[in-house]
Ligand SMILES: Nc1ncnc2c1ncn2[C@@H]1O[C@H](COP(=O)(O)OP(=O)(O)OP(=O)(O)O)[C@@H](O)[C@H]1O
């Protein structure tokens with residue numbers, strides 16, 4: 001991790017270098033029935049630079065979704081501190097600093113594809129013509145041009161997920177939070193969407209926190225892969241991936257030896273090879 | 284139910300949204316031979332025919348059987364007049380029948396609309412204010428089991444017996460409970476992921492209501508409305524049995540029966556059945572129209 005954490009007070013000249021996300025010793029304890037508690041996250045620290053693509057990977061129940069929800073201010077950390085663009089998570093949510101896509105698409109069944117994508121714009125008072133122009137762009141981007149006036153239950157799971165992704169991009173956020181957004185997609189669509197996502201993000205300069213269960217997916221997309229372990233949820237390793245800027249990542253990369261090295265490094269970190277390496281370098 | 288719980292609950296099923304159980308069966312069983320012969324125009328006309336035809340066919344068969352039974356067993360009119368006798372009376376008193384149906388129908392409609400709007404508004408308040416929720420829900424549950432038409436004579440003295448108001452008030456109170464209870468259940472069905480989404484958008488609670496909670500409750504509101512529409516007609520008629528204005532179906536039925544004009548009483552009962560069917564059919568059509576945009 002190279003980006004030093006900066007305080008908002010460093011002034012306008014340094015504004016660009018304020019971390020997109022800064023998580024410092026965050027912990028989350030869920031109170032469950034009769035005083036029992038679940039330690040979902042324990043002493044997690046992570047900094048995400050502006051424009052950086054970071055994946056979270058780890059076994060089920062290790063707290064990936066929880067970490068994402070803390071950053072999104074959908075849950076509150078029980079300890080530690082979380083800053084998003086130098087603001088508290090709560091303030092960042094209120095200021096609409098991020099776009100989010102959930103594992104279950106979470107579309108509104110009574111709204112058409114287009115109306116679903118327009119939802120955040122509508123809530124934030126964007127005018128009708130501007131809304132539909134933006135929706136148009138996004139529908140084309142996710143390849144659903146023929147489906148814009150369909151309703152969610154007329155779409156396949158993968159199509160719904162694409163609508164959810166388009167919706168998360170609607171307001172051109174500088175930060176994208178994505179919880180297994182490609183989980184429901186078939187392998188081919190998945191690889192196409194990965195490539196689209198990596199291109200969009202590097203073009204828009206958005207930082208991304210991306211939860212996934214797939215090692216190749218994490219490696220293909222990311223600048224860094226954060227490996228987590230359960231009970232309590234902790235970060236056990238961070239693997240730097242050096243496959244060049246997102247704009248240059250294409251299908252060919254999947255046969256590249258650097259790609260395989262990345263996959264191997266993440267796999268080793270996941271399976272807890274002796275002395276799980278912090279910041280494995282791959283060059 | 285699964286409120287406050289993350290992850291898949293009952294409401295998480297697939298991509299749809301929870302459908303109230305009572306809504307599922309409507310318009311499902313059309314006798315194949317009948318519909319093939321009668322259904323020609325595609326689209327909306329077909330849907331209309333499909334929902335109106337089955338009860339109509341059943342009704343005709345029932346009338347034939349009735350006629351047969353009355354003829355074969357020589358049943359006296361004061362016990363049960365034959366359908367042809369009743370039909371004769373329907374023709375004879377047609378103008379009066381129509382005006383009585385209108386009078387009673389108007390009472391039922393006004394009571395239904397006012398009671399329904401009130402029920403939805405109060406359910407909205409109850410779904411947002413926990414204290415109010417605790418206060419009103421047991422009250423409404425109580426209201427639902429009280430025979431409200433018993434209030435009719437009292438309301439007659441309250442509002443004066445030359446007014447339609449007592450009947451409308453009875454209808455209003457009767458329809459309130461089913462619409463309120465169903466609406467409130469619908470309003471509580473918000474999926475956790477939708478709640479999260481709206482929180483992520485920093486949406487106001489009014490925005491949450493308008494874009495998520497209320498649209499999600501629409502199928503439930505219609506379930507309540509469908510139950511209430513039949514109740515509205517029944518209670519508007521029964522409320523007339525307790526005196527007051529002599530302009531509606533209920534008062535004509537009682538006065539015909541008091542004069543031993545049994546086939547005429549039955550003619551008005553026939554009018555009541557038609558009125559009930561009209562109310563039910565219109566709600567069904569409204570429901571179809573509202574759900575057409577969903578799937
Ligand atoms: N609202 C909650 N109440 C109680 N415990 C919770 C809650 N949310 C999560 N947990 C617990 O926290 C732990 C981490 O959950 P989380 O959903 O973050 O896992 P995850 O890494 O996203 O898993 P998966 O890969 O299966 O999605 C789990 O043990 C879970 O049971």
Ligand SMILES: [Mg+2]
Nearest residue numbers: 064065066179
């Ligand atoms: Mg998860």
